[in-house]
Amino acid sequence: MGEEKKAVIKKIQATGQMKKIMADYFYDLDNAAKDDSQKVAWCTSVGPAELLLSMGFKVYYPENHGAMLGATRMASNLIPAANAIGYSPDICSYLTSDIGSYLKKQTPLSMAYKGIEGVPKPDVLVFNTNQCRDVQDWLSWYSREFNAPIIGISTFCNIGDVTDGVLSGIVHQIKELIPILEKVSGNKFDIDKFREVMARSKRCSELWKKVLETNTASPAPMSFFDATIHMGPAVVLRGSDTANDYYELLLKELEERVANKTGAVEDEKFRLYWEGMPIWGKLRNLSEFFISLNTAVIASTYCNSWIFNAFDPDDPFLSMARAYTEIFIVRDENYKEKYIEDIVDRFKLDGIVFHDSKTCPNNSNNRYGMPERLAKKLSVPTLTINGDLNDLRCYSEEQAKTNIEAFIEQLDSK
């Protein structure tokens, strides 16, 4: 055991195509922001994107930018700028790193894409609090900064069953967005266009689900760490044919891997669940570390969050309300436990790693006794590691790795 063993991350061939479509997406947005006739909407990642797309908006997702700030490890230098204007280091580090990025005029977009100088200026900002309140505070800051209207949906929290009563209020809220969106975009709402976008998003969701389900195979073809990257198009390009074509391609490659018994991890010995946010600045590092331990991290709540089973073009409002209210993060503990239980079972997992992400309580499910309850119920050991999605000042690499290594030794001694 130990780190000396050389860990090789197997490259997914489709990555080149993904980089291309992501680049096209950002250039497209940049052009729209510079062109008065095109309107840009900022939207939370599980917000009513399909509605915005159907009304002709180019849609930008600040959370995606947040993840880029984390993955490029720029975040830890930018967060203090947001702290200095009053945003606590204890709140969402996407928010603080993103606002810090704006204040310090540093963005990974201009490093990755020549000619892009900054994030695209919003004409309207649209949130859904189904994830957390932080997204609303985050977009509100930019609303004041750009003097652009902010509108959104306030979803209940800790939902058990998604009842008609819950949904009717959300449908109502979605419909209330329309007059403002019509005014900002200058386009009339067209239900047929809405249905078309919903149909494409539904397809994207189905394909993404199939991609993730390839990991039920043994050995699993794709690691969680790969999946967090390949999730990009499902987040920012869902509703487009581009995303769907991409996932057809990726799926084909993964199915070939399954057929050839090519695992993401050579000599896969253990299979784990990752619960909680990725540690963006340590993706590669952790990916290699798990490979060196012959351990495949292959299922996660996080990557599953972009599966929207409910989408139905025949009933776009209700099904959108349902899809964005059924997501894991906004549900009660019973639902969450059953959800994880099902995956542990189907993916034949040996253990669950909970990431206690300092600045995202909403995605840190270890805090109300769940690891202990699940360990007992499923007879599967759990481990909690402390870290953060973006703020690496909250992460001790040494401690995390010792914990992970000790956890694998524990599995090994069974």
Add this chain to the structure above:
Amino acid sequence: MDYYAGIDIGASTTKAVIIDDNREIIGHAVVDSGADFEKAGKQAFDSACEMCHCDNPDEIIVTSTGYGRNNVPFAKGTMTEISCHATGSYHYFPFTQTLIDIGGQDSKTIKINESGKRTNFKMNRKCAAGTGAFLEEIAIRLKIPLEQLNELAEKAEKTIPIGSYCTVFTGTEILARIREGVAVADIVKGIFISVIKRVLEMDTMDGNIVMSGGVIAHNPYLVKMFEERIGQKVYVPPHPQLTGAFGAALYSINGKGGFNA
């Protein structure tokens, strides 16, 4: 007779243990880890070899553990300190237990079942509270040598509650107690209680309780206080500071799992 070794490079001290075929400790050493883990590992190993008059140290199978486990080039394998402490403790106490190890930089609770398998473990989080580092910091503040803490705590007449969670807050809380004229011995006992509370917050105490680690080795009164607190006997292995290194040496014997080869 063959010899086997374990080297435990912790954040503060490095421990080496040499055992024989009968799993008896025949040589041991503790040195400061300092800034050069490799050097500390070698030093501790050499001293332990000297103690047991070993003339062919190159033939000893070594397993390294602790924060610096990857800094021992002559180790045949590595295991985490979690596994090594568990193995070391179970050797002396072969029954279901919750093992509490209080080290220089972190504390751990490890659950071991009746057959010696680990079922769960936890390490303290980001703060020094509940660890040796906490005691060191407070000793510096009170300007008393670390070695005197145990004796002072024993002399305490009163129990002063120290409530803060973090080391810095505790520091200011102590200043307030000093201003109030509280005796130093009572304050020291208060900080021992604080360490105990931090440990009890980490996990449930199931089965028999075992305590190990440097802090326990130097502060036996802490164990007594812990027993009083939980109303249960606490087992302490011989050489509590060496439990991890001893466990590593046991891995060297059975070679199980710990070797890269």
